[in-house]
Amino acid sequence: MASDNASSSVLPVSENQAGTPPPSAAVLLIGNELLSGRTKDINLPFIAEALVARGIRLLEARVIADIPPAIVAAVNELRANHDYVFTTGGIGPTHDDITADCVAAAFGVDLPINPEARAILQAFCDERGIELNDDRLRMARIPAGASLIDNPVSAAPGFRMDNVFVMAGVPRIMQAMLSSVLPDLRSGPVMHSVSVACDLGEGTVASALRLLQENHPAVEIGSYPGKTGQLGRLSLVARGTDETELEVVRLALETLVTGLGGQLTD
Amino acid sequence: MASDNASSSVLPVSENQAGTPPPSAAVLLIGNELLSGRTKDINLPFIAEALVARGIRLLEARVIADIPPAIVAAVNELRANHDYVFTTGGIGPTHDDITADCVAAAFGVDLPINPEARAILQAFCDERGIELNDDRLRMARIPAGASLIDNPVSAAPGFRMDNVFVMAGVPRIMQAMLSSVLPDLRSGPVMHSVSVACDLGEGTVASALRLLQENHPAVEIGSYPGKTGQLGRLSLVARGTDETELEVVRLALETLVTGLGGQLTD
Numbered sequence: 440m441a442s443d444n445a446s447s448s449v450l451p452v453s454e455n456q457a458g459t460p461p462p463s464a465a466v467l468l469i470g471n472e473l474l475s476g477r478t479k480d481i482n483l484p485f486i487a488e489a490l491v492a493r494g495i496r497l498l499e500a501r502v503i504a505d506i507p508p509a510i511v512a513a514v515n516e517l518r519a520n521h522d523y524v525f526t527t528g529g530i531g532p533t534h535d536d537i538t539a540d541c542v543a544a545a546f547g548v549d550l551p552i553n554p555e556a557r558a559i560l561q562a563f564c565d566e567r568g569i570e571l572n573d574d575r576l577r578m579a580r581i582p583a584g585a586s587l588i589d590n591p592v593s594a595a596p597g598f599r600m601d602n603v604f605v606m607a608g609v610p611r612i613m614q615a616m617l618s619s620v621l622p623d624l625r626s627g628p629v630m631h632s633v634s635v636a637c638d639l640g641e642g643t644v645a646s647a648l649r650l651l652q653e654n655h656p657a658v659e660i661g662s663y664p665g666k667t668g669q670l671g672r673l674s675l676v677a678r679g680t681d682e683t684e685l686e687v688v689r690l691a692l693e694t695l696v697t698g699l700g701g702q703l704t705d
Numbered sequence: 706m707a708s709d710n711a712s713s714s715v716l717p718v719s720e721n722q723a724g725t726p727p728p729s730a731a732v733l734l735i736g737n738e739l740l741s742g743r744t745k746d747i748n749l750p751f752i753a754e755a756l757v758a759r760g761i762r763l764l765e766a767r768v769i770a771d772i773p774p775a776i777v778a779a780v781n782e783l784r785a786n787h788d789y790v791f792t793t794g795g796i797g798p799t800h801d802d803i804t805a806d807c808v809a810a811a812f813g814v815d816l817p818i819n820p821e822a823r824a825i826l827q828a829f830c831d832e833r834g835i836e837l838n839d840d841r842l843r844m845a846r847i848p849a850g851a852s853l854i855d856n857p858v859s860a861a862p863g864f865r866m867d868n869v870f871v872m873a874g875v876p877r878i879m880q881a882m883l884s885s886v887l888p889d890l891r892s893g894p895v896m897h898s899v900s901v902a903c904d905l906g907e908g909t910v911a912s913a914l915r916l917l918q919e920n921h922p923a924v925e926i927g928s929y930p931g932k933t934g935q936l937g938r939l940s941l942v943a944r945g946t947d948e949t950e951l952e953v954v955r956l957a958l959e960t961l962v963t964g965l966g967g968q969l970t971d
Contacts, residue, residue, distance in 0.1 A: 470927075471925060471927055471944075472927060472929060472942070473749075473753075473766075474753055474763045474764065474765075474766065475753060475754075475757055475763075475896070475898070475944065476750045476751070476753035476754035476757060477898070477929075477942065478929070479747075479750045480749075481745075483739075483746075483768070484742045484745045485742075487739075487740055487741055487742035488741075488742035491741055491742060497740045497741075498740065498769070498770055498772070498775070499740075499767065499768065499769050499770070499775070500739075500740065500767070500768040501765065501766065501767050501768075502749070502765065502766040502767075503764070503765050504764055504765070505927075506764070509764070509765070531907050531928070531930070532907050532908045532911045533907050533910070533911045533914055533915070533928040534911070534914060534915040534918050534926075535918075535925075535926070535927050535928060569906075569908070569909075572908060572911075572912070573912070574907075574908050574911030574912055574915075575908035575911075577911075609930055630741070632741070632743070640835075641797050641798050641799050641840075642798045642835070642838060642840050642841035643835075644799070645798045645799045645800070645838075645840030645841075645843075646838070646839070646840055648799055648800060649799070649800040649840075652800050652801075659737060659801075660800070660801070661736075661737055661738060661771075661801050662797070662799040662801060663738060663743075663744070664797070664875055676738070676743065678737075678741065
């Protein structure tokens with residue numbers, strides 16, 4: 440449901456942001472298991488939705504294997520091209536957890552035991568009567584200059600290094616870490632979306648849709664056939680920051696569908 | 706279930722491949738809807754599993770928005786770095802379907818109407834009594850020099866341009882297209898995997914796991930806590946091409962778990 444005034448959006452845009460482009464972001468999902476088909480990632484859509492709600496534009500995501508030069512290169516390329524980079528995975532205590540090493544290498548800094556992280560892990564282990572052995576202590580190695588990201592689930596912290604946010608791969612932990620860093624991020628105008636579903640084929644709506652897109656260059660209009668690829672369920676989606684304009688586009692989409700002899704569905 | 710001889714794998718490796726590195730691949734998922742959280746991709750894990758079964762190493766995946774320079778750059782970077790590149794999305798008839806344009810630009814070739822593709826679309830439209838209008842005809846624009854990939858679901862073909870395979874985003878269509886191109890790809894030694902689940906924490910198994918990894922450098926050993934991030938369900942996974950060695954590693958993983966006082970779970 441669109442409001443009648445874009446300035447009433449949930450996260451108001453401060454006046455001095457009007458001339459600034461919205462912050463951009465990239466996500467870097469790290470782990471062999473995501474590229475073998477073993478693990479189906481659910482972190483990307485979660486992060487995407489959280490960033491949309493803050494008015495941050497997620498422009499790219501990458502999934503890479505546990506190969507140090509590949510991780511270092513991706514971190515450096517993404518942090519140079521985007522305001523924020525969010526990584527998931529590879530910060531546990533085992534030999535295949537190499538994200539901290541790679542982020543330190545990407546920034547050209549040391550990876551010492553962080554006293555604050557060590558204290559957090561020590562307290563967690565003491566409470567459970569387990570030893571803070573060398574492997575668990577690996578999780579206290581934090582690149583020099585980074586600040587910690589709290590892990591309320593299993594103690595081992597993530598960290599923020601400049602514009603790179605290093606988070607766990609376990610979804611529940613990642614989600615807690617993301618929640619704790621979101622308030623620190625610069626926000627932009629929130630992208631709202633409206634959607635109209637119909638029983639027409641893409642080839643039937645394409646011309647009218649193209650014209651509508653040309654008339655509303657500030658709105659992103661997308662056409663998405665249903666999962667099955669069969670006729671009968673086409674979603675026409677418009678995204679933009681101006682809710683008034685989106686409501687105009689939504690009505691135009693409905694008129695477009697019915698004018699072409701289609702039925703609105705849901 | 707591992708066999709007693711690696712050469713008995715489902716897709717036998719021909720002798721002359723012994724010294725050749727296995728083919729590498731990248732996946733490029735194209736579409737704003739994947740970066741807004743609206744659409745949860747299911748194509749990547751499907752492609753990943755299919756490539757694993759062919760002995761092709763999927764080393765990287767990228768998700769990018771419908772931004773032409775970003776698509777062109779990603780196509781060119783990935784095709785230079787990998788034996789095969791598989792793209793999904795953006796080959797329909799609407800204005801936001803720009804993958805063919807971008808692939809043609811990446812290769813520096815024209816994008817003419819392909820007579821074969823046009824005939825396929827014409828037959829599909831004739832059969833259904835719909836017009837092959839300009840928008841539907843857009844789907845017959847194929848980069849010069851590319852060969853078509855059959856689309857048994859909705860006719861509009863994908864295409865192969867050199868080492869780049871351009872496929873639909875709709876999962877059912879993508880799956881059919883992938884099936885039809887897989888037999889043309891060079892295969893490599895298939896990566897098999899074995900898995901042992903236990904109730905130990907990662908910090909408890911890490912040292913022994915590291916030693917096991919050092920003793921089996923040809924095997925990739927990974928440690929994956931359960932989805933909840935709670936203790937009680939840790940998967941230890943070993944992947945490699947030699948099933949005999951994998952069976953040795955699987956037994957070693959079981960011994961490792963029980964030797965540390967853990968229970969094997971499933």
